Amino acid sequence: GENVEQHPSTLSVQEGDSAVIKCTYSDSASNYFPWYKQELGKRPQLIIDIRSNVGEKKDQRIAVTLNKTAKHFSLHITETQPEDSAVYFCAASLDQGSGGGADGLTFGKGTHLIIQP
Amino acid sequence: KAGVTQTPRYLIKTRGQQVTLSCSPISGHRSVSWYQQTPGQGLQFLFEYFSETQRNKGNFPGRFSGRQFSNSRSEMNVSTLELGDSALYLCASSPRRSTDTQYFGPGTRLTVL
Numbered sequence: 404g405e406n407v408e409q410h411p412s413t414l415s416v417q418e419g420d421s422a423v424i425k426c427t428y429s430d431s432a433s434n435y436f437p438w439y440k441q442e443l444g445k446r447p448q449l450i451i452d453i454r455s456n457v458g459e460k461k462d463q464r465i466a467v468t469l470n471k472t473a474k475h476f477s478l479h480i481t482e483t484q485p486e487d488s489a490v491y492f493c494a495a496s497l498d499q500g501s502g503g504g505a506d507g508l509t510f511g512k513g514t515h516l517i518i519q520p
Numbered sequence: 521k522a523g524v525t526q527t528p529r530y531l532i533k534t535r536g537q538q539v540t541l542s543c544s545p546i547s548g549h550r551s552v553s554w555y556q557q558t559p560g561q562g563l564q565f566l567f568e569y570f571s572e573t574q575r576n577k578g579n580f581p582g583r584f585s586g587r588q589f590s591n592s593r594s595e596m597n598v599s600t601l602e603l604g605d606s607a608l609y610l611c612a613s614s615p616r617r618s619t620d621t622q623y624f625g626p627g628t629r630l631t632v633l
Contacts, residue, residue, distance in 0.1 A: 404579070435619040446610065446624040447563070492563060498619035505619040506574045507565030509552060 404417075404451045407495050409511025417519050423485055424514045426493035427475040431497040435505065436469060436476045441513075442444040442489045450491075451478070454498070524613050524625035531632045538599040545613030545621040547617045548604040553618050554586060557627070566609075568618055569594050576587075576618070588610050598630075606632045612625055 416422045428436075432441040437452035453460045453467045453476065460467050464483075471478040480487055494508040525544045545552050554566040565578035569588035586596040592613075596603055608627045614620035627632050 406619065410577075433619070437622075446626050449621050494563075496619055498617070504551075504568070504570060504575045505617040507568055507578055508555075508563075508618055508622075510563040512562045 405433055405495055405509040407493060407509050407511040409493050409514060411455065411514060412512065413515045413517070415517040416483055417456055418485060420483055422480045422516055424493070425475060426477070426479045426511050428495040429474070431474060432497050434464055435496045435498045437494050437508070438467060439492045439494065440489045441492065445470050459520055483518050483520065485518050489516050493509060524611060524623050526611055526625040526628050528628060529626065530629045532633065533601050534633050535601055535603060537601050538546045539601060539630060540595055540597045540599060541609055541624055543611035544596045546623055549613035549615050551617050551620070552592060552593050553612045553616045554596050555612065555621065557610055567598065570617065591599060601632045603632050606630060
């Protein structure tokens with residue numbers, strides 16, 4: 404089955420600096436890679452996702468890059484703000500396409516991002 | 521639209537008992553996935569239901585089961601509870617499959633004594 408490794412487990416950055424979280428996956432068939440943000444005591448929320456037919460995707464201060472050959476993908480947050488403090492989870496899955504379903508998401512263990520004022 | 525809801529929000533059970541958790545998806549969503557979240561293991565996929573059928577199952581023992589009703593509401597059941605089953609159980613709904621945008625519920629916090 405799929406295995407997702409996520410690093411670092413804790414990341415502390417100064418407000419305004421950039422943060423990068425990295426994940427590697429084991430199953431080369433995986434083609435869907437979402438990132439979730441979970442604030443303390445709250446439910447996980449999807450912040451960005453990428454599919455294997457693109458190498459990079461941006462949404463304002465957040466970007467995700469995918470390297471299929473190396474089987475790794477990364478989350479980049481620029482100009483960090485206090486509200487970015489949370490636990491971030493990466494995940495991987497196989498989307499079988501319009502004719503079928505998808506495998507369940509396999510999650511990394513999470514990165515606790517701390518924004519220092 | 522109303523978000524994903526889960527009941528109950530908190531449960532305390534003793535070893536050997538069984539428990540049933542409920543999840544109501546966003547209206548129109550037909551895929552419901554269940555996850556177990558613990559500090560040690562993180563988020564782990566339990567199973568996914570679509571159109572009243574289990575479509576995928578994670579690596580959990582048979583004590584964990586679920587079902588989905590015709591209105592897409594889903595329940596999961598854990599029989600013969602063990603201390604290690606203490607966790608936050610999250611369900612997530614999506615329109616058709618788990619690789620559509622998944623919306624999580626608030627979770628049910630299960631404590632097994």
